[in-house]
Amino acid sequence: MSAAEQVVLTISENGYGKRTSSFEYRITGRGGKGIVAMAVNERNGRLVASFPVEDRDQIMLVTDGGQLIRCPVAGIRVAGRGTQGVIVFDTDETEKVVSVEHISDEGEEEGDLPEAEGGETTEG
Numbered sequence: 015m016s017a018a019e020q021v022v023l024t025i026s027e028n029g030y031g032k033r034t035s036s037f038e039y040r041i042t043g044r045g046g047k048g049i050v051a052m053a054v055n056e057r058n059g060r061l062v063a064s065f066p067v068e069d070r071d072q073i074m075l076v077t078d079g080g081q082l083i084r085c086p087v088a089g090i091r092v093a094g095r096g097t098q099g100v101i102v103f104d105t106d107e108t109e110k111v112v113s114v115e116h117i118s119d120e121g122e123e124e125g126d127l128p129e130a131e132g133g134e135t136t137e138g
Contacts, residue, residue, distance in 0.1 A: 032099035
């Protein structure tokens with residue numbers, strides 16, 4: 015059953031994040047009131063992103079001050095649904111994480127450049 019398990023990554027605006035098993039999220043019906051994905055408080059700030067990831071994926075975080083960081087998902091701790099998470103991006107007190115991009119590993123090795131279609135070039 016663990017082979018089919020998906021993991022959900024959650025990131026907050028103060029740079030905290032965690033991975034949580036999708037089995038911890040219950041299915042709600044029509045009258046559901048939502049599910050807590052992460053403890054939201056003054057330390058964490060509001061949630062910025064939450065999406066499914068795999069261990070071999072990477073994420074890119076961007077702050078409102080223009081800082082950018084790329085990190086592997088495997089380095090983020092797996093924690094329960096209601097926990098606060100761990101520091102993923104140590105932001106300045108005046109900066110907030112505004113965007114998180116999921117970079118999936120689709121078989122390309124780091125540093126590889128896509129080859130031009132057709133394989134040959136012509137000068138002219």
